[in-house]
Amino acid sequence: MNQSLTSLADAKAHHEPIAFGHADPVPFVQALHSMVRIRRAEECIAENVATGVIKCPCHLAIGQEAAAVGVAMHLRSTDRAFGAHRSHAHFLAMGGSLDGLFAEVLGRDTGVSRGMGGSMHLAAKEVGFYGSVPIVGASIPIAVGAGLAAQMDKKGDVGVSFFGDGAAEEGSFHESMNLASVMNLPVLFVCENNMFASHLHISLRQPKNVVARYAVAHAMAHATVDGNDIVAVWSALKDAAAAWRAGTGGPFFLEAVTYRWLGHVGHRDDQDVGVARKDDLSDWKGRDPVRRLAESLATVGALSPKELAAMESAISDEVATAWAKALTQPFPDPSALLSRVWAK
Amino acid sequence: MTATVKTSYGVAIRDGFAHLLAKHPKAFVMGQGLWSPWYVGNSMTNLEIEFGKERVIDVPVSEVATTGAGIGAALSGYRPIVVHPRVDFMMLAVDQIVTQAAKWRSMFGGDMSVPLVIRGIINRGGEQGAQHSQSLQSWFAHIPGLHVLMPATPRDARDMLIAATLCDDPVLYMDDRWCYELEEELPPAEDVSINDIAPLRRRTGKDITLVGCGYTTKLNLEAAELLAAQGIEADVIDLRLLNPLKPALVHESAAKTGRMLVVDGDWRSCGLAAEIIAGVAERPELRAVVHCARITHPDAPAPTSKPLEQAFYFTAADIVREARTLCGR
Numbered sequence: 165m166n167q168s169l170t171s172l173a174d175a176k177a178h179h180e181p182i183a184f185g186h187a188d189p190v191p192f193v194q195a196l197h198s199m200v201r202i203r204r205a206e207e208c209i210a211e212n213v214a215t216g217v218i219k220c221p222c223h224l225a226i227g228q229e230a231a232a233v234g235v236a237m238h239l240r241s242t243d244r245a246f247g248a249h250r251s252h253a254h255f256l257a258m259g260g261s262l263d264g265l266f267a268e269v270l271g272r273d274t275g276v277s278r279g280m281g282g283s284m285h286l287a288a289k290e291v292g293f294y295g296s297v298p299i300v301g302a303s304i305p306i307a308v309g310a311g312l313a314a315q316m317d318k319k320g321d322v323g324v325s326f327f328g329d330g331a332a333e334e335g336s337f338h339e340s341m342n343l344a345s346v347m348n349l350p351v352l353f354v355c356e357n358n359m360f361a362s363h364l365h366i367s368l369r370q371p372k373n374v375v376a377r378y379a380v381a382h383a384m385a386h387a388t389v390d391g392n393d394i395v396a397v398w399s400a401l402k403d404a405a406a407a408w409r410a411g412t413g414g415p416f417f418l419e420a421v422t423y424r425w426l427g428h429v430g431h432r433d434d435q436d437v438g439v440a441r442k443d444d445l446s447d448w449k450g451r452d453p454v455r456r457l458a459e460s461l462a463t464v465g466a467l468s469p470k471e472l473a474a475m476e477s478a479i480s481d482e483v484a485t486a487w488a489k490a491l492t493q494p495f496p497d498p499s500a501l502l503s504r505v506w507a508k
Numbered sequence: 509m510t511a512t513v514k515t516s517y518g519v520a521i522r523d524g525f526a527h528l529l530a531k532h533p534k535a536f537v538m539g540q541g542l543w544s545p546w547y548v549g550n551s552m553t554n555l556e557i558e559f560g561k562e563r564v565i566d567v568p569v570s571e572v573a574t575t576g577a578g579i580g581a582a583l584s585g586y587r588p589i590v591v592h593p594r595v596d597f598m599m600l601a602v603d604q605i606v607t608q609a610a611k612w613r614s615m616f617g618g619d620m621s622v623p624l625v626i627r628g629i630i631n632r633g634g635e636q637g638a639q640h641s642q643s644l645q646s647w648f649a650h651i652p653g654l655h656v657l658m659p660a661t662p663r664d665a666r667d668m669l670i671a672a673t674l675c676d677d678p679v680l681y682m683d684d685r686w687c688y689e690l691e692e693e694l695p696p697a698e699d700v701s702i703n704d705i706a707p708l709r710r711r712t713g714k715d716i717t718l719v720g721c722g723y724t725t726k727l728n729l730e731a732a733e734l735l736a737a738q739g740i741e742a743d744v745i746d747l748r749l750l751n752p753l754k755p756a757l758v759h760e761s762a763a764k765t766g767r768m769l770v771v772d773g774d775w776r777s778c779g780l781a782a783e784i785i786a787g788v789a790e791r792p793e794l795r796a797v798v799h800c801a802r803i804t805h806p807d808a809p810a811p812t813s814k815p816l817e818q819a820f821y822f823t824a825a826d827i828v829r830e831a832r833t834l835c836g837r
Contacts, residue, residue, distance in 0.1 A: 244580070279617075307580055309577030309583070309584070310580040312580065323580060340577075
């Protein structure tokens with residue numbers, strides 16, 4: 165395999181609109197809606213981190229929306245997906261409640277985790293999102309266990325793990341890949357390779373920048389795609405998803421190469437955990453997954469500029485309303501500290 | 509009349525597995541060495557033949573992945589039992605046990621159930637040394653959200669495994685290879701609730717309270733017989749469930765005898781014995797009237813050399829000596 169990301173790692177490349185190829189553009193209108201909604205929601209969170217209204221650590225995925233939404237297009241509510249520290253997008257893409265997310269980052273009792281988790285601990289089991297945790301690589305084996313359960317259930321479901329390139333440096337990643345491979349479990353490993361773990365570039369952390377080389381090592385089917393091209397993300401999973409639904413699918417490794425626009429944590433775009441960032445962010449913004457999809461949909465006549473404007477306006481209203489509502493929500497009663505530790 | 513049939517602790521564990529696998533279709537077991545008597549003694553013999561290798565799964569050398577997969581399967585409606593044939597190797601999975609399994613319910617608002625059993629086998633002595641001898645129950649009993657069970661008898665070995673598996677929260681079940689030869693006549697296996705597991709008085713006496721769990725309960729009972737021959741009657745309390753602790757019976761016994769010796773097969777500093785004594789010390793009605801002492805391993809890694817092992821592991825005779833001192837004899 166190619167051991168280098170080549171142009172996928174080049175900030176000045178892949179700025180062009182997305183090619184639909186054989187894909188029907190129509191479902192991608194809804195996908196664009198989901199991506200814009202995620203972005204507006206995270207922009208709202210960033211503003212409130214900046215002003216100090218939100219105190220809990222928020223790791224934002226602005227710029228990475230296509231990977232979450234492109235994967236979620238293949239998932240159903242009986243699948244079981246697990247996220248990491250940067251999982252607002254996964255949660256929303258799978259249908260998690262915006263009201264519940266906002267209340268959660270504010271520590272309110274009506275949050276999706278009843279104010280006990282904050283930004284880093286989101287779950288919406290009713291839509292198949294089973295939980296996100298910030299310990300790097302920790303939820304990967306848990307997703308493998310969901311895949312084991314799916315194999316036992318024989319209903320064609322899949323376990324899904326979302327993680328970043330930094331997780332590939334954890335032992336849990338390799339143990340999980342090996343276990344899923346040797347047991348041929350229906351597990352989707354989604355690596356969003358944004359080339360940074362906190363402030364440290366992948367060139368300083370790994371000898372090669374293609375994380376999918378580990379899929380080769382673990383004898384697993386894999387693809388490395390432009391993670392800011394939602395059609396590429398979606399297309400890469402078509403065959404694997406069909407196999408899972410037929411009950412014949414094993415593990416699949418998807419590497420979506422992308423870039424985060426904000427720092428590792430918080431609202432700033434000029435630094436990662438206090439370390440100044442390189443100044444190529446404006447080039448990377450040229451690979452904006454939202455703009456590229458919107459332009460492509462306009463080109464093929466699936467979404468007019470007027471329709472796009474209406475979509476964006478409605479989403480902005482929805483986000484503003486949800487945020488205002490979240491601010492009115494009650495905090496958990498102090499008794500929640502002890503009453504939620506054990507099963508009733 | 510048929511002859512009385514006694515079941516050993518090791519076979520009783522197997523009986524627990526057999527009950528679970530036969531009666532509860534969502535229960536399954538995975539871990540390293542499950543198809544080998546070397547790793548799990550007689551506690552799982554031929555389970556994979558009786559119930560299939562899909563439900564009794566021998567796994568790669570991957571403690572983290574195996575334990576994490578147990579959590580994922582538990583979240584997916586199964587009742588997995590993940591077996592670590594030695595506590596020392598289980599340490600590799602501490603993130604999954606402590607930071608994942610034990611946290612998910614509270615961290616996700618109270619309704620996220622992780623009905624996972626982690627079975628950590630305590631296997632020590634025999635010159636196995638520092639990395640084949642740990643039990644670390646105090647560490648794990650420190651963790652909110654993680655039940656810790658230590659069976660001391662064949663009946664408990666079987667029933668606590670069943671209770672652990674039917675519990676809606678993660679449970680660390682720690683059986684001890686030094687108990688495997690204990691024998692007891694057992695009634696048929698039934699479903700057991702962890703809510704019904706609390707400390708038990710294994711022997712009644714008026715002069716001193718001996719507190720232990722797992723293997724140390726066995727030693728305490730041996731010591732109690734030796735003490736009785738010397739005119740000292742010991743109340744022997746078996747803790748059984750270390751987290752959450754239910755200290756009422758310990759306190760009742762200590763109030764009665766006025767002397768409490770806590771025996772714990774682990775290190776001294778910040779350990780279980782200290783916790784039990786602290787529970788007495790902070791109760792005004794007990795602190796002035798109960799004299800306390802503890803026996804633990806010395807604060808050193810387990811040795812290999814035989815004379816050092818003899819210095820490291822206490823015996824019933826050591827308990828007798830300390831108990832006599834506490835009784836002023």
